[in-house]
Amino acid sequence: MSPPAPPYAIDVQKLNKRFGDKHVVRDLSLQVARGEIFGFLGPNGSGKTTSIRLMCGLLTPDSGTGTCLGYDIVRESAQIKRNVGYMTQRFSYWDDLTIRENLDFVARIYQMPARRETVDRSLESLGLQSRADQLTGALSGGWKQRLALAACMLHEPQLLLLDEPTAGVDPGARRNFWETLHQLAARGISVLVSTHYMDEAERCHKLAYMACGRLLAQGTAKQIIDSQNLATWSLHGEHLSQLSDRLRGVPGVDQVAVFGSALHVSGSDHAALEAAIGQATAGTGLRIERIERIETGLEDVFIYLVDRSSDNDGAPS
Numbered sequence: 267m268s269p270p271a272p273p274y275a276i277d278v279q280k281l282n283k284r285f286g287d288k289h290v291v292r293d294l295s296l297q298v299a300r301g302e303i304f305g306f307l308g309p310n311g312s313g314k315t316t317s318i319r320l321m322c323g324l325l326t327p328d329s330g331t332g333t334c335l336g337y338d339i340v341r342e343s344a345q346i347k348r349n350v351g352y353m354t355q356r357f358s359y360w361d362d363l364t365i366r367e368n369l370d371f372v373a374r375i376y377q378m379p380a381r382r383e384t385v386d387r388s389l390e391s392l393g394l395q396s397r398a399d400q401l402t403g404a405l406s407g408g409w410k411q412r413l414a415l416a417a418c419m420l421h422e423p424q425l426l427l428l429d430e431p432t433a434g435v436d437p438g439a440r441r442n443f444w445e446t447l448h449q450l451a452a453r454g455i456s457v458l459v460s461t462h463y464m465d466e467a468e469r470c471h472k473l474a475y476m477a478c479g480r481l482l483a484q485g486t487a488k489q490i491i492d493s494q495n496l497a498t499w500s501l502h503g504e505h506l507s508q509l510s511d512r513l514r515g516v517p518g519v520d521q522v523a524v525f526g527s528a529l530h531v532s533g534s535d536h537a538a539l540e541a542a543i544g545q546a547t548a549g550t551g552l553r554i555e556r557i558e559r560i561e562t563g564l565e566d567v568f569i570y571l572v573d574r575s576s577d578n579d580g581a582p583s
């Protein structure tokens with residue numbers, strides 16, 4: 267009888283990694299459950315890629331422990347690599363091969379048995395049959411990205427690590443890609459995916475937000491939003507930049523951020539925030555069309571977390 271599968275696809279505690287004197291990952295503890303889509307967010311250079319590589323045994327942590335698919339991330343990295351699908355930020359394929367040929371090439375490199383069946387199964391499961399015989403170089407970004415996913419799933423991994431898989435892909439293709447991820451998760455495959463897109467963050471079962479190598483928050487989108495207890499007001503009008511200048515630094519106002527044609531003003535002291543907005547907007551001569559209390563969104567919270575973390579660290583990442 268095979269041993270029971272571990273409850274977590276990823277379970278790491280207090281991972282640290284330095285490159286020279288740069289402390290890139292700090293005390294990272296994180297769990298990804300089986301069949302869960304876990305979103306990994308944070309500014310450029312915050313340490314997401316390094317964390318992903320630590321979690322799948324491609325890099326050795328300076329300290330910390332953990333398992334990936336039940337294998338020790340330090341001692342059993344070879345087993346992890348065999349059982350994980352890793353889609354890097356820069357996936358490479360041959361432009362002058364067809365989708366089918368590219369997948370066959372990957373299958374050959376990994377010396378997979380029953381290559382033809384494996385490639386056919388992969389084409390079918392990711393909806394690539396209609397394009398199987400087209401040259402990859404001529405395909406849109408969305409199809410190329412689907413090919414990248416198929417290539418890292420050829421060996422039927424139980425865990426996918428996807429590093430910004432949809433960067434530069436149009437919204438329609440991104441939506442289709444996420445539908446596929448949810449279908450895979452429904453089959454019990456776990457997914458850790460880094461992204462900069464808020465709409466994608468909201469499609470994850472759980473999220474973690476990283477800045478300057480530290481996890482600042484993790485949980486469901488609702489848990490992350492609730493954890494900061496921010497009130498947010500939306501202000502619409504003509505002179506948003508002047509209004510923004512008036513509001514910044516006023517007691518009660520913790521954050522002012524432009525969202526399209528609106529200004530979002532947030533604070534953790536709800537009464538002080540409301541009073542501050544009232545004072546800043548009264549008798550200014552600025553034409554303000556609408557002021558309304560809105561639900562605080564994930565993006566409001568992430569901006570707030572990054573601002574606070576860079577205040578604490580002395581410099582933005």
Ligand SMILES: Nc1ncnc2c1ncn2[C@@H]1O[C@H](COP(=O)(O)OP(=O)(O)OP(=O)(O)O)[C@@H](O)[C@H]1O
Binds near residue numbers: 311312
């Ligand atoms: N092999 C390396 N040697 C030295 N420094 C490195 C190495 N890999 C990454 N870094 C540095 O570590 C920091 C974190 O990089 P990392 O790629 O993990 O961030 P990221 O959050 O994935 O960024 P992005 O969103 O831009 O992909 C950066 O300052 C980067 O320059």
